[in-house]
Amino acid sequence: MKEQLADILDQVLRRNPGEREFHQAVREVFESLEPVLRKNPQYVDAAVLERLCEPERQIIFRVPWVDDEGRVQINRGFRVEYNSALGPYKGGLRFHPSVYLGIVKFLGFEQVFKNSLTGMPIGGGKGGSDFDPRGRSTGEVMRFCQSFMTELYRHLGEHTDVPAGDIGVGGREIGYLFGQYKRITNRWEAGVLTGKGLSWGGSLVRTEATGYGTVLFAERMLATRGASFDGRRVVVSGAGNVAQYAIQKAQQLGAHVVACSDSTGYVLDERGIDLPLLQQVREAERLPVSVYAERRGATFVPGRRVWEVGAEVALPCATQNELDEDDAAALVRSGVLAVSEGANMPTTPAAVALLTEAGVLFAPGKAANAGGVATSALEMQQNASRDAWTFEYTEQRLAGIMHGIHDRCLATADEYGAPGNYVLGANIAGFTKVADAMLALGVV
Ligand code: NDP
Ligand code: 2IT
Numbered sequence: 001m002k003e004q005l006a007d008i009l010d011q012v013l014r015r016n017p018g019e020r021e022f023h024q025a026v027r028e029v030f031e032s033l034e035p036v037l038r039k040n041p042q043y044v045d046a047a048v049l050e051r052l053c054e055p056e057r058q059i060i061f062r063v064p065w066v067d068d069e070g071r072v073q074i075n076r077g078f079r080v081e082y083n084s085a086l087g088p089y090k091g092g093l094r095f096h097p098s099v100y101l102g103i104v105k106f107l108g109f110e111q112v113f114k115n116s117l118t119g120m121p122i123g124g125g126k127g128g129s130d131f132d133p134r135g136r137s138t139g140e141v142m143r144f145c146q147s148f149m150t151e152l153y154r155h156l157g158e159h160t161d162v163p164a165g166d167i168g169v170g171g172r173e174i175g176y177l178f179g180q181y182k183r184i185t186n187r188w189e190a191g192v193l194t195g196k197g198l199s200w201g202g203s204l205v206r207t208e209a210t211g212y213g214t215v216l217f218a219e220r221m222l223a224t225r226g227a228s229f230d231g232r233r234v235v236v237s238g239a240g241n242v243a244q245y246a247i248q249k250a251q252q253l254g255a256h257v258v259a260c261s262d263s264t265g266y267v268l269d270e271r272g273i274d275l276p277l278l279q280q281v282r283e284a285e286r287l288p289v290s291v292y293a294e295r296r297g298a299t300f301v302p303g304r305r306v307w308e309v310g311a312e313v314a315l316p317c318a319t320q321n322e323l324d325e326d327d328a329a330a331l332v333r334s335g336v337l338a339v340s341e342g343a344n345m346p347t348t349p350a351a352v353a354l355l356t357e358a359g360v361l362f363a364p365g366k367a368a369n370a371g372g373v374a375t376s377a378l379e380m381q382q383n384a385s386r387d388a389w390t391f392e393y394t395e396q397r398l399a400g401i402m403h404g405i406h407d408r409c410l411a412t413a414d415e416y417g418a419p420g421n422y423v424l425g426a427n428i429a430g431f432t433k434v435a436d437a438m439l440a441l442g443v444v
Pocket of ligand 1: 092165167170238239262263318319322342343370
């Protein structure tokens with residue numbers, strides 16, 4: 001079985017040259033699957049793995065737009081419709097200069113397993129563009145979003161493919177994308193995008209859901225060792241959507257959140273992060289975290305990673321491969337108890353190994369950050385029934401889903417003889433549901 005897995009992985013690497021992040025994501029899942037394939041040879045016979053490594057559809061398109069100086073700009077747009085065995089393609093759009101096919105495929109691959117873990121009827125997809133929204137005016141962002149949707153709309157639909165936000169795509173961008181979709185199709189089709197504003201079809205708690213879910217997962221994980229967030233020193237990376245609401249929920253649970261970051265460096269604020277000020281700086285004014293530090297009288301450390309300050313709970317909420325072996329070693333030296341991934345694949349494989357060997361509780365992103373997409377599915381549910389739920393009810397649903405994912409990961413890890421291994425539990429539990437659906441649907 002090991003050899004068969006190695007052969008399939010080899011094929012994946014050969015067929016997708018240069019897509020480093022995609023290779024990493026596939027390799028990480030494959031490392032968990034040997035016991036499940038041994039027990040279920042039908043998955044091997046039906047080439048489920050080979051099919052899972054080939055997206056159902058990959059769309060790449062030109063996005064032309066005109067900047068404020070009247071110059072024509074060209075970006076590249078992507079949508080990888082990865083797997084629809086469990087439901088319509090579902091997953092975010094990322095606007096960041098580092099976006100290329102390998103990033104979108106890694107995110108789409110992860111999304112398939114994550115969405116399966118939520119227990120909701122959603123398949124996996126991901127998209128985005130190498131457009132860099134930083135330094136662009138609101139008018140430029142709007143024209144870019146309109147051009148992007150002018151091509152993408154024909155591939156979308158509430159029963160077909162339902163995008164949402166990711167890095168560089170928040171409420172503002174979803175508004176422009178939704179507006180253009182509505183204009184082109186002449187349909188007020190709320191279920192075609194999630195993360196919408198509350199007055200035009202959005203769901204309460206969607207904005208908070210990813211960060212909240214990451215902390216709720218970590219809370220449940222800490223409880224398995226009789227521990228909690230109360231009084232703990234917490235460090236968060238990133239300062240965007242996921243980071244902000246991870247900070248908020250951790251603070252609600254009594255944690256002392258002392259640091260966060262962005263691509264320019266990190267802020268150390270021993271008095272505890274002042275979230276309203278951080279949101280004023282990052283959301284309202286779209287400025288770097290150094291401005292927060294200046295206004296707050298906190299320390300800003302340029303060009304370094306936040307992990308060096310040490311923490312009892314670490315929440316990586318920025319981007320892929322942002323916590324490496326050295327960072328993990330620094331965290332272990334500082335006595336870290338748990339790491340819960342708010343971002344997608346933020347911890348390098350060597351860092352995961354080091355944390356696991358040191359006995360640190362480790363929650364992989366496809367389980368810990370699933371609260372965002374799960375609440376997107378709740379938004380779709382409200383849209384389909386033309387209903388709007390309360391904050392309390394929606395948050396209760398989110399908590400139930402996160403606890404369910406946690407417990408399923410743990411039970412699956414136990415079943416396969418790896419107690420406490422959330423990586424193995426998440427990969428196998430996520431895989432099994434999709435694999436069974438793919439078998440049932442025939443060779444498609
Ligand atoms: P935002 O755009 O709101 O924030 C991203 C944050 O990460 C910013 O602080 C940004 O800093 C920082 N960042 C981005 N790229 C880099 C980089 N290459 N190096 C260092 N810092 C970087 O995005 P989100 O908060 O929505 O997303 C954060 C992570 O969470 C991503 O991995 C995303 O895939 C994942 N995620 C998001 C979900 C959601 O619902 N939004 C759901 C599940 C996962 P700067 O502004 O300086 O670039
Ligand atoms: O990575 C993710 O799960 C997201 N960016 C959210 C996807 C969604 O459809 O809400």
